[in-house]
Amino acid sequence: MDEKSDRQPGSEREEGTSAQASRRRVLMLGAATATTVLTVRPALAQSAASVLNCSIPVPDGPNAGKAVAADGSMVAAGTQGSFPGGKIFKGEDVKNALRGGRSLPGTSYSQSQAYINYIRRLQYGRSGFTCYASLQMPR
Incomplete structure (x- = not known):
């Protein structure tokens, strides 16, 4: 039997794998959010200066x-x-x-x-x- 066929719904192996996948998604989302914040802040600072000009x-x-x-x-x-x-x-x-x-x-x-x-x-x-x-x- 191969490893995949050994997994059954609700087994420890499947729950561990889905938890890892869920953590990966959260980490990727966090990285994307941080990038957005770093990108938007300079734009806001620039727009504040341009408003005054x-x-x-x-x-x-x-x-x-x-x-x-x-x-x-x-x-x-x-x-x-x-x-x-x-x-x-x-x-x-x-x-x-x-x-x-x-x-x-x-x-x-x-x-x-x-x-x-x-x-x-x-x-x-x-x-x-x-x-x-x-x-x-x-x-």
Whole structure:
């Protein structure tokens, strides 16, 4: 009789073999998980740095030449109480303004609030939306 035919379901030999196979699977799964963690961590660190270097144009391309009202809406250039567009802010500056109450660089408090209101209104597909959305992600 060969060794395989000697095994019967529930025998010690079969249980030992399945336990070894189960341990092997767990070890392989652990190795795969460790590799994933080592691969993802640098990517997260890199994405955190790139978020701070991204930029948000105010206003975006289709609205170039328009002004920003205090509530963040787009109005015709020269509208009373509006602020000129054509500004580009770095993600880091926007993050500081959103979280720390600081003004955006090169703007007065009122201008900064209008531009922040515009940025908060950004929607998917608009220039600067991805940058703004990534600033909202918890780290």
